[in-house]
Amino acid sequence: MLETAAIFEQIVRSRRSMRVYDNKTEYNPEIVKKSLELALLSPNSSNMQLWEFYRIRSEAAKKEMAHNCLDQSAVETASEIVVIVARPDKYKESIQFNLETIDHPENFESDKSKKRRKEYFGKIMPLFYAYDRFFILSILKTVFVFFVGMKRPIVREVTRINKKVTxxxxxxxxxxxxxxxxxxxxxxxCPIEGFDSKRIKKQLSLPRRAEINMVISVGKGTEKGIFYIQRRYPYQEVVFEK
Ligand SMILES: Cc1cc2nc3c(=O)[nH]c(=O)nc-3n(C[C@H](O)[C@H](O)[C@H](O)COP(=O)(O)O)c2cc1C
Incomplete structure (x- = not known):
């Protein structure tokens, strides 16, 4: 086994959702910064990066956030809390960012690919991400893909709800x-979705269309912070070969 594979396996196997942290041991906020820098390298749909990360570090803000996360011990005892936010409303800036990337002097892409991707970001992405308050665009797009889909494979997930999932x-x-x-x-x-999104948005002064994806509490784990055994479906029950 490669050395990197052994290290990766050890990291994956030792990660558990931590519900009680030890806030007596020293906490280094630089570790959160480093980890967020690496998180920014994650694969993401069309490189749109419709994400934001809010670091909650002051005692008062942490207390308020813990309450907004239904007073869960995983948040109450954390050294830092990171709120991960989806920003569908920032799609125009993301499209611009990607168009600029195509023209970046260090971009080694072929001219043919550049042309194709400029069309993709210039025409398809604005249509997919357009704000569709009354679902009208979603219906039009669904009808369109239904008819095109009779002739060739096409992405079917084009509604407002599908965009959320994407x-x-x-x-x-x-x-x-x-x-x-x-x-x-x-x-x-500990990843958290047991929270009051409305209150968190208010706490962070986020606009109406921002969405809270997850809250992640961070700290030095304790033995008592692991509440139960880690049990998963066996491989053969969920992995299929065709
Ligand atoms: C999207 C998501 C939301 C979660 N929300 C909570 C939560 O609100 N509170 C909590 O204690 N654990 C939460 N968890 C942790 C899960 O309960 C945990 O990952 C699962 O039981 C498996 O345990 P493990 O992470 O230790 O392997 C959440 C996990 C995910 C991925």
Missing amino acids: IHKSVALAAQTFMLALKSQGFDS
């Missing part, structure tokens, strides 16, 4: 990279 999938991948990076540096975490 964005949150990518954001959650960043969350996972973040948690594994923390573990690789000897820190523990």
